[in-house]
Amino acid sequence: MKKNVIQLSRPLVVASFLLLGVTGNAQQNKGLTDPEVASVAVTANQIDIEFAKIAFQHSRNPEVLNFAKTMTNDHNAVINQAVALVTKLKVTPQTNSLTRQLLADAEKTKKKLQSAKGAGFDKVYIGNEVAYHRSVISAIETVLIPQAENAELKSFLQAVVPALKTHLSHAEMVEKMLNK
Secondary structure (H helix, E strand, O other), X not given: OXXXXXXXXXXXXXXXXXXXXXXXXXXXXXXXXXXXXXXXXXXXXXXXXXXXXXXXXXXXXXXXXXXXXXXXXXXXXXXXXXXXXXXXXXOOOOOOHHHHHHHHHHHHHHHHHHHOOHHHHHHHHXXXXXXXXXXXXXXXXXXXXXXXXXXXXXXXXXXXXXXXXXXXXXXXXXXXXXXX
16 A cells, blocks of 8 residues: 555656656756747657557556546647647747756656556556646746747747646546556
């Protein structure tokens, strides 16, 4: 039982480091360019799709699978919209230290997800989703939106936040159900 508590608290720690890394690196770099903002946004969506793919492989819980399906559909839609926008703006997303940090943290999380089994997996996955969405929402609101220079890119990011907050609420609901 104690093992699950430790596993559930780790996603929160990872998300906290993620957010600190995003804000700290952004300040160190004295701001992100629009291509860098676009890269971070697209990468964050791709990562959540990868987490959902793992859920499809490991979970048998209908609520968890429904959540993973929503993550796949919604984040793919956001990526498609982002690609259309950057194509229109003639902006090529540029990999940067934040993108690389997101990817490195995601690899660690994927390993934890891959090693979890059964109901323990469901709790680890959903706990990570709660933490990840909190972190991403905060990073978008406090780093990406303020640093985006192009009005359309800024507007796009602002439009994504309500969907992410809906995802967070959905994840929190599933988490409560799993903890009963």
